Amino acid sequence: xxxxxxxxxxxxxxCILMLGWNRIGRAAVSVIGCGSIAIAAIIAVLVAVxxxxxxxxxxxxxxxNWMHAGDFQVGIDLRMDALSVVFxxxxxxxxxxxxxxxxxxxxxxxxxxxFFACMNLFVGAMLVLVMADNLVLxxxxxxxxxxxxxxxxxxxxxxxxxxxxxxxxxxxxxxxxTAMAVALFLLFQYTGTLNIPGVLQTGAQLWHSGDPVVTxxxxxxxxxxxxxxxQLPLQTWLPDAMAGPTPVSALIHAATMVTAGVYLIxxxxxxxxxxxxxxxxxxxxxxxxLVLAGVSALVQTDIKRVLAYSTISQIGYMFLxxxxxxxxxxxxxxxxxxxxxxxxxxxxxxxxxxxxxEQDMFKMGGLKKSLPAIYWVFLIGAASLAAIPFVTAGxxxxxxxxxxxxxxxxxxxxxxxxxxxxxxxxxxxTFRMFWLVFYGEExxxxxxxxxxxxxxxxxxxxxxxxxxxxxxxxxxxGHVTLVSNWLQPVLPAVRLVQESAVLEWxxxxxxxxxxxxxxxxxxxxxxxxxxxxxxxxxMPAIQWLRGCWARGWDFDEIYDVLLVRPFVYLSKVNRRDxxxxxxxxxxxxxELSHNIIARTQSGLLRWYIMGVVLGAVVxxxxxxxxxxx
Amino acid sequence: xxxxPTTTGLLLAGILFVLGLISxxxxxxxxxxxxxxxxxxxxxxxxxxxxxxxxxxxxxxxMFMFILAMAAAEVSVGLALILQLYHQFKTLDSDQAxxxxx
Numbered sequence: 001x002x003x004x005x006x007x008x009x010x011x012x013x014x015c016i017l018m019l020g021w022n023r024i025g026r027a028a029v030s031v032i033g034c035g036s037i038a039i040a041a042i043i044a045v046l047v048a049v050x051x052x053x054x055x056x057x058x059x060x061x062x063x064x065n066w067m068h069a070g071d072f073q074v075g076i077d078l079r080m081d082a083l084s085v086v087f088x089x090x091x092x093x094x095x096x097x098x099x100x101x102x103x104x105x106x107x108x109x110x111x112x113x114x115f116f117a118c119m120n121l122f123v124g125a126m127l128v129l130v131m132a133d134n135l136v137l138x139x140x141x142x143x144x145x146x147x148x149x150x151x152x153x154x155x156x157x158x159x160x161x162x163x164x165x166x167x168x169x170x171x172x173x174x175x176x177x178t179a180m181a182v183a184l185f186l187l188f189q190y191t192g193t194l195n196i197p198g199v200l201q202t203g204a205q206l207w208h209s210g211d212p213v214v215t216x217x218x219x220x221x222x223x224x225x226x227x228x229x230x231q232l233p234l235q236t237w238l239p240d241a242m243a244g245p246t247p248v249s250a251l252i253h254a255a256t257m258v259t260a261g262v263y264l265i266x267x268x269x270x271x272x273x274x275x276x277x278x279x280x281x282x283x284x285x286x287x288x289x290l291v292l293a294g295v296s297a298l299v300q301t302d303i304k305r306v307l308a309y310s311t312i313s314q315i316g317y318m319f320l321x322x323x324x325x326x327x328x329x330x331x332x333x334x335x336x337x338x339x340x341x342x343x344x345x346x347x348x349x350x351x352x353x354x355x356x357x358e359q360d361m362f363k364m365g366g367l368k369k370s371l372p373a374i375y376w377v378f379l380i381g382a383a384s385l386a387a388i389p390f391v392t393a394g395x396x397x398x399x400x401x402x403x404x405x406x407x408x409x410x411x412x413x414x415x416x417x418x419x420x421x422x423x424x425x426x427x428x429x430t431f432r433m434f435w436l437v438f439y440g441e442e443x444x445x446x447x448x449x450x451x452x453x454x455x456x457x458x459x460x461x462x463x464x465x466x467x468x469x470x471x472x473x474x475x476x477x478g479h480v481t482l483v484s485n486w487l488q489p490v491l492p493a494v495r496l497v498q499e500s501a502v503l504e505w506x507x508x509x510x511x512x513x514x515x516x517x518x519x520x521x522x523x524x525x526x527x528x529x530x531x532x533x534x535x536x537x538x539m540p541a542i543q544w545l546r547g548c549w550a551r552g553w554d555f556d557e558i559y560d561v562l563l564v565r566p567f568v569y570l571s572k573v574n575r576r577d578x579x580x581x582x583x584x585x586x587x588x589x590x591e592l593s594h595n596i597i598a599r600t601q602s603g604l605l606r607w608y609i610m611g612v613v614l615g616a617v618v619x620x621x622x623x624x625x626x627x628x629x
Numbered sequence: 630x631x632x633x634p635t636t637t638g639l640l641l642a643g644i645l646f647v648l649g650l651i652s653x654x655x656x657x658x659x660x661x662x663x664x665x666x667x668x669x670x671x672x673x674x675x676x677x678x679x680x681x682x683x684x685x686x687x688x689x690x691x692m693f694m695f696i697l698a699m700a701a702a703e704v705s706v707g708l709a710l711i712l713q714l715y716h717q718f719k720t721l722d723s724d725q726a727x728x729x730x731x
Contacts, residue, residue, distance in 0.1 A: 601729075603726075603727030603728060603729045604723075604724050605662075605723045605724075605726070605727075606653070606654055606655075606657070606662075606724070609653055609654060613650060
């Protein structure tokens with residue numbers, strides 16, 4: 001099976017759906033929209049089996065020459081190696097489940113066809129991104145993902161706020177994209193190629209560890225990754241991206257878009273490994289982001305925004321792992337996160353639909369009785385997100401990161417403490433949401449229950465959110481290393497400095513304990529509400545702090561003051577176009593002169609004679625004066 | 630005051646020319662303007678004649694013949710234009726014919 005078919009089929013069906021617009025019936029749109037992703041998933045599985053069968057030899061397919069100028073040659077080359085196989089499988093399988101779910105969620109939408117066209121395009125662009133063999137094609141997919149996120153976040157474009165959120169996502173990620181483009185230019189200048197294997201090979205020969213050039217390139221690439229993956233300081237677009245329909249949020253958070261940054265860093269890992277500065281910057285960004293976003297998630301009232309902040313926080317874990325050199329741990333967390341976050345988003349979407357598009361958690365409550373099926377799948381997702389030990393996928397992936405952030409050669413105690421704090425926060429905000437939604441008294445009545453096409457993907461994802469964790473078990477618990485073995489040909493194993501089973505046990509026990517503490521605290525906070533805590537929370541300073549956290553640490557406000565308002569002011573000053581006024585001045589001077597001279601053309605014959613006489617007098621005077629000079 | 634005949638003649642020509650010019654400028658009746666132009670023309674002719682007598686050559690006299698012929702032609706064209714003007718505007722005031730202004 002040809003790898004090129006994997007992105008080609010979603011692109012083709014996107015074209016069909018776009019050109020067909022609303023002439024294609026809903027049933028046909030569902031079949032085309034979901035079927036294309038299903039076929040892509042099947043082909044992806046076949047290619048993956050093929051890759052595994054040939055001793056992890058990467059499959060490279062040259063489709064055609066894209067551009068060729070001098071030494072610069074770029075082809076549409078697709079590459080399936082261990083890393084891209086993992087991403088392609090997750091994107092197509094989770095993407096397929098989200099599409100199936102969307103047939104239920106979007107059933108009443110008037111732009112059903114446009115929705116599936118954009119979703120297919122989104123999946124196709126993401127597949128190009130992860131399968132590209134050269135950085136130009138990767139950048140093409142990268143921008144395609146940005147475009148589709150714009151189209152889908154602003155899907156309900158009649159509300160101006162949605163259009164604003166879409167533009168915000170597009171512009172904020174564009175900041176990172178620019179950094180990445182500069183990195184590509186630098187890479188081409190120094191290595192003379194943009195083929196990923198070529199760049200990595202030449203780069204390894206060209207640069208020693210800590211070379212300023214490789215540091216700069218790695219930091220610029222990190223800038224691109226930070227923009228797409230919504231990490232500090234470009235994280236502000238993601239919470240607003242909740243303006244889109246819920247399947248879009250699930251797709252952005254689980255399968256496409258935000259994981260692109262993780263993929264980019266993993267793909268270019270030799271460049272990062274050659275630069276200690278870039279590594280520690282990545283880890284620090286991840287560590288700070290996971291804590292800040294976790295705190296923000298604690299005080300949200302909108303169920304989707306809690307999940308948005310939790311995504312930022314979990315991607316922060318992945319960045320932390322990448323920054324510690326624990327490449328495969330980051331990819332493992334990406335896989336489990338894709339499963340449980342898609343599950344959480346889609347069950348949240350099912351709740352929202354069941355409650356007449358109510359998203360405020362404080363207006364939900366008591367849904368355990370009325371939506372028991374959702375209750376159970378949501379519990380599985382939440383448990384996985386909060387990393388409940390032994391039975392959830394999130395526990396194994398997250399604990400690996402927590403342990404490696406300390407024990408890896410590039411790790412440090414600071415990272416470890418941040419990761420542990422993140423574990424506490426994750427337990428708190430996840431179960432705060434859980435208690436608020438499913439316990440307490442019922443505040444909004446359920447008006448209809450989700451259909452089978454919405455529930456089936458949830459059951460599948462609930463199973464995956466549990467069993468996916470057993471692909472990689474720590475040394476202390478069974479020692480299964482399927483994921484890291486699989487990724488071995490592409491991503492080197494993490495270098496450990498501490499290999500003590502006792503310390504590993506301690507770390508695991510501590511993080512599990514903190515997760516349970518978080519759950520317990522959230523129970524006290526939401527359900528028991530002791531008098532002292534309520535008083536404490538009502539204090540003005542605490543109220544202000546909670547407001548600040550709820551607004552995402554006021555990053556929007558800061559950017560507004562620092563960037564948006566000066567820009568608006570400058571453009572207001574320059575509204576008349578200062579430089580252009582020189583040319584406009586010349587034109588208006590000519591016009592003024594014209595008006596003055598035109599005044600003399602009075603049509604009065606005697607004035608003309610006067611003019612002639614004056615002219616003659618002047619000429620004669622000059623002549624006479626010259627003669628007598 | 631003992632003036633050379635040439636000087637006297639040229640002075641007369643100059644005075645005539647200036648008189649004609651002034652009346653072209655201040656008259657509004659187009660017939661008078663045409664007359665004044667004729668006076669200026671004759672002043673120029675007088676200057677030619679005076680100059681030819683000064684140098685004792687016939688060129689200036691000949692030139693005056695040309696000027697006379699040209700003046701006759703010019704007057705006929707000018708009168709025809711004046712008639713047309715009067716036909717159009719029912720007046721001989723040249724300021725009324727000021728349609729061609731900017």
